[in-house]
Amino acid sequence: MTITINGESHPLPRDPRTSLLDYVRDHLGLTGSKKGCDHGQCGACTMIVNGRRINGCLTLAVMHDGDSVTTIEGIGTMAAPSAMQKAFLDHDGYQCGYCTPGQICSATALLDEIAAGWPSDDSDDLTARVEATDAEIRERMSGNLCRCGAYANILAAIREVAGAAA
CATH class of the missing domain: 1.10.150.120 ([2Fe-2S]-binding domain)
Known part of the structure; x- marks a missing residue:
């Protein structure tokens, strides 16, 4: 079970309770996506999954086996911003x-x-x-x-x- 984040393949977390936001931030060190309300009401954790916007705090990482996720780190860089x-x-x-x-x-x-x-x-x-x-x-x-x-x-x-x- 793997997930592609910003073009790189990663194994899904062992704990099935890990949100996509927590996985990206805590396990992969991609801290651009923010934890605002943790209830899907503020949008600070918005990511793009298979071309669609989602709130990373409202979905479990294990639900995204085989999916392609783009976080802010995958949109541009300091040297080459989008x-x-x-x-x-x-x-x-x-x-x-x-x-x-x-x-x-x-x-x-x-x-x-x-x-x-x-x-x-x-x-x-x-x-x-x-x-x-x-x-x-x-x-x-x-x-x-x-x-x-x-x-x-x-x-x-x-x-x-x-x-x-x-």
């Missing part, structure tokens, strides 16, 4: 930075969702092409909270990358 990471820096889409890894993982995945044409609760027409409007982005980011209130800057960062991708 377009989203760069946009967050350029637009001050962070203040204390605690929620930022989850915000960036979520924002990265939401652009893939929009590109794939996945509708959201904000979509008026389920068959129409999905656009990265402010309302669409806000709806898709609603599971990621920022206590510092950097929402306008986060929106600007996502909008910049969405515009470049269009």
Whole structure:
């Protein structure tokens, strides 16, 4: 039983009670994903599993045998940040930075969702092409909270990358 995290294969933990978040942080030393509320309400632990956003605190690592997980460490590096990471820096889409890894993982995945044409609760027409409007982005980011209130800057960062991708 193995799991691929940021392109590297790892054995799953022996303890079946270990959350994916605790496995990544405590067992693999990838501390970018944060433990905020530990109840799936804040989004600080957002990771991308097989192309879909999840809260790492709400899922057990053993449930992901064979899955591919991307954490913030797999999105970019200090030397080569992703377009989203760069946009967050350029637009001050962070203040204390605690929620930022989850915000960036979520924002990265939401652009893939929009590109794939996945509708959201904000979509008026389920068959129409999905656009990265402010309302669409806000709806898709609603599971990621920022206590510092950097929402306008986060929106600007996502909008910049969405515009470049269009």
